[in-house]
Amino acid sequence: MFILAMKTIQASLILTLVLASHGGRLVTASSMPSASTTAPAIQSVPGTSSAVESPSDNSNPVLKLGGYVKDSFVRFKNGTVQLYTNHQSCNEIRSKQRAYLSKMAASLPAEEQKTASKYKISAGGISYEEFVFLQKGKEDRGKLANIVMMMMFTPNFVPYAFMFFPEMLPSPFSMPMHNKLGVSYSKWDNISRERTHAVVQAMLDLEKSARIPPMISNLNPFKGGTKRMMENMEKLGHQVGGILVANGANGSDGAELVMEVLKDEIYKSTKHTKRETSLSCLPKAVIMGLGRALEAPSFNSLIPTFVVRGKVLNNLKQIEVSDEFLVEQNIDLKSLSATMLQEACHARLIGGIGRSDEEMITGLSKWLDLAVKQPMRISKQGNLYYNSNLARAALLAYNAVDAARDERATSYLPRLLFQGQAFHDASKYTSTVEDETVHAIEGGKWTKHK
Numbered sequence: 215m216f217i218l219a220m221k222t223i224q225a226s227l228i229l230t231l232v233l234a235s236h237g238g239r240l241v242t243a244s245s246m247p248s249a250s251t252t253a254p255a256i257q258s259v260p261g262t263s264s265a266v267e268s269p270s271d272n273s274n275p276v277l278k279l280g281g282y283v284k285d286s287f288v289r290f291k292n293g294t295v296q297l298y299t300n301h302q303s304c305n306e307i308r309s310k311q312r313a314y315l316s317k318m319a320a321s322l323p324a325e326e327q328k329t330a331s332k333y334k335i336s337a338g339g340i341s342y343e344e345f346v347f348l349q350k351g352k353e354d355r356g357k358l359a360n361i362v363m364m365m366m367f368t369p370n371f372v373p374y375a376f377m378f379f380p381e382m383l384p385s386p387f388s389m390p391m392h393n394k395l396g397v398s399y400s401k402w403d404n405i406s407r408e409r410t411h412a413v414v415q416a417m418l419d420l421e422k423s424a425r426i427p428p429m430i431s432n433l434n435p436f437k438g439g440t441k442r443m444m445e446n447m448e449k450l451g452h453q454v455g456g457i458l459v460a461n462g463a464n465g466s467d468g469a470e471l472v473m474e475v476l477k478d479e480i481y482k483s484t485k486h487t488k489r490e491t492s493l494s495c496l497p498k499a500v501i502m503g504l505g506r507a508l509e510a511p512s513f514n515s516l517i518p519t520f521v522v523r524g525k526v527l528n529n530l531k532q533i534e535v536s537d538e539f540l541v542e543q544n545i546d547l548k549s550l551s552a553t554m555l556q557e558a559c560h561a562r563l564i565g566g567i568g569r570s571d572e573e574m575i576t577g578l579s580k581w582l583d584l585a586v587k588q589p590m591r592i593s594k595q596g597n598l599y600y601n602s603n604l605a606r607a608a609l610l611a612y613n614a615v616d617a618a619r620d621e622r623a624t625s626y627l628p629r630l631l632f633q634g635q636a637f638h639d640a641s642k643y644t645s646t647v648e649d650e651t652v653h654a655i656e657g658g659k660w661t662k663h664k
Contacts, residue, residue: 314339408510410625416503
């Protein structure tokens with residue numbers, strides 16, 4: 215017990231110093247709902263509503279360091295209290311779900327009541343906002359468990375883990391993004407840009423894997439496997455290219471086309487193998503591209519492929535549970551708040567910045583139809599097995615590509631490289647250089663104005 219207590223104190227000091235080194239404040243990404251309300255209200259952490267200020271105008275570095283450490287201890291305490299409060303609210307929400315399940319099971323035959331009353335996170339009796347809060351609470355508890363295990367077995371690596379992987383912290387301790395250079399940007403700008411880069415990089419890697427054999431293949435005396443792999447990559451590349459140039463392959467129509475092309479892989483008369491459901495059949499370029507797009511803008515390219523695949527599968531599981539809740543509880547998408555709608559589309563890579571509520575509702579409705587409603591009908595009518603992971607991974611990949619090709623995407627240079635002269639009005643793009651000279655595109659030619 216003494217060792218555990220010392221490790222806890224050490225962990226508190228480490229987290230406090232890391233918070234101080236970031237110079238940021240706590241933000242509650244998962245705002246705590248009140249279990250008695252339908253739409254949870256956002257609760258902020260006390261004492262964290264404003265940016266960190268210098269303790270005084272005194273330039274003494276020792277006093278400033280002391281003020282930083284003091285403020286960080288306060289943030290750590292407030293974050294811990296908020297995390298516990300979140301857990302209590304999650305328990306209240308789950309109680310409402312269990313009461314709903316018991317009420318629904320009471321009208322069923324006795325032999326079915328036990329199964330019907332079994333708890334599942336997608337159970338009804340709560341609002342979609344409360345369901346999302348439950349999901350975030352579960353994610354925070356998982357992060358906390360990972361940190362505790364790391365502190366017990368590898369405490370010396372914890373500071374570096376917090377610095378290089380800030381997303382591993384629970385949401386009450388998450389670090390805000392600082393704008394040290396004074397460049398204007400937003401969270402959604404960064405996400406849109408990184409997802410476009412993820413699409414471009416995935417396509418480059420896919421084409422490269424079809425033309426250049428891996429370095430390790432030189433050590434393999436049997437070249438047949440490498441040759442078949444490269445042929446498969448070439449075939450996949452041509453299939454992707456065919457979808458990209460197909461007429462009407464944009465928006466929801468393009469998503470339907472993708473599902474039709476992969477129909478024989480998604481639906482089978484025999485049970486799918488573990489390799490197929492775990493997405494081990496997908497090439498590294500696709501897995502890394504999905505991982506980078508889903509975790510934008512904080513993806514770490516040094517993480518090995520099998521870890522990224524696990525994260526992608528975890529995201530797919532969360533999306534699947536959310537889809538089931540939306541469909542089973544017959545949630546009216548028009549009733550969702552703009553924030554909830556944007557977060558739901560963000561998790562599924564639907565659209566991007568500049569989308570109207572109507573566009574997001576259309577995209578989310580089409581997703582639910584292709585990923586849940588149609589598969590239920592097809593599986594039931596044809597007695598087929600449905601690979602939900604592959605289907606959702608394909609839809610995620612298509613949505614990322616569709617968003618990257620949209621004119622409203624933040625990253626414009628990759629798109630203009632191929633579409634600039636054909637689809638874009640060059641007069642829209644300007645660039646300001648320092649405070650004297652403005653270069654504007656007029657009539658397709660660069661002109662310089664003072």
